[in-house]
Amino acid sequence: MKIGIVGLGLIGGSLAIDLRSQGHQIFGISRKEITCKIALERKIVDLASTNSNILNETEIVFVCTPIKAIAPTIEQIIPHLHSQTIITDVGSVKQPVVETCSQLWANFVGGHPMAGTAESGIEAAQSNLFVDASYVFTPDKNTSPEAVERLKAIALSLNAVPYICDAKIHDRAVSWISHLPVMVSTSLITSCLSDEPEILQLAKQLASSGFRDTSRVGGGNPELGIMMAKYNRAELLRSLVKYRQSLDKVITLIEAENWDNLEQILQTNQQARPKFLN
Numbered sequence: 001m002k003i004g005i006v007g008l009g010l011i012g013g014s015l016a017i018d019l020r021s022q023g024h025q026i027f028g029i030s031r032k033e034i035t036c037k038i039a040l041e042r043k044i045v046d047l048a049s050t051n052s053n054i055l056n057e058t059e060i061v062f063v064c065t066p067i068k069a070i071a072p073t074i075e076q077i078i079p080h081l082h083s084q085t086i087i088t089d090v091g092s093v094k095q096p097v098v099e100t101c102s103q104l105w106a107n108f109v110g111g112h113p114m115a116g117t118a119e120s121g122i123e124a125a126q127s128n129l130f131v132d133a134s135y136v137f138t139p140d141k142n143t144s145p146e147a148v149e150r151l152k153a154i155a156l157s158l159n160a161v162p163y164i165c166d167a168k169i170h171d172r173a174v175s176w177i178s179h180l181p182v183m184v185s186t187s188l189i190t191s192c193l194s195d196e197p198e199i200l201q202l203a204k205q206l207a208s209s210g211f212r213d214t215s216r217v218g219g220g221n222p223e224l225g226i227m228m229a230k231y232n233r234a235e236l237l238r239s240l241v242k243y244r245q246s247l248d249k250v251i252t253l254i255e256a257e258n259w260d261n262l263e264q265i266l267q268t269n270q271q272a273r274p275k276f277l278n
Helices: 010-021 033-041 067-080 095-104 145-157 167-193 197-206 209-215 222-231 233-255 259-276
Strands: 002-006 025-029 047-049 060-063 086-089 108-113 134-138 161-164
Touching: 002 010, 002 067, 010 025, 033 047, 060 067, 060 145, 067 086, 067 095, 067 222, 086 095, 086 145, 095 108, 095 167, 108 145, 108 167, 134 145, 134 167, 145 161, 167 197, 167 209, 167 222, 167 233, 222 233, 233 259
Parallel strands: 002 025, 002 060, 025 047, 060 086, 086 108, 134 161
Antiparallel strands: 108 134
């Protein structure tokens, strides 16, 4: 199969590596010549260019750009595509993307592979990034079932776990398990930085696995955090308010020295957490 990858960063590059290893012919598009050069040198793609005309024979195109660039990118590549080409994206917010892009291209299917690292760029691209990761597709009422099945098959070939759901439901769910944690983690780091220099210095020296785990997503790519907040604003605010209410409850229990009720919350969470970890 001839597959286009527009945006050769961590996700796009990693998709290219795995799909090319399966025998697909990969056509990569990047804004930067140096990225194209690296992708070719590392044999991540078969052909790379800053010009979208190399996509004219592709059957499927993955748009792996930041969320704000997805729709403009699709508008840019449309003149070079066959009418039956399937376009999908990898953005972490789906409803606004699907609403806009499905109007631009009838054969568009919203997608979100839930995998990544703290690194970014073509240099961070790696094989097997999607193994055991959830890969969500968010068709609307006009989406071709055949297009969804073809993308589902690709997800399975990556050893990912495909899910099909409504875009709005996706956005509410990821606000809890992806977008809220980024904001909570960011707030944790910001709070630490507000303490006195002597305390902060010691905290940095003592920080271990607990701080590493809870601060990781807050120390990631700032652009991704902004895109989550901007494009999933309503659902993120909803989850943040509920989180604040839970935090206020914990504060009240500690102030009142209500250790029994606090223990009940901790026990409930201890039992609930494994169910969130696939």
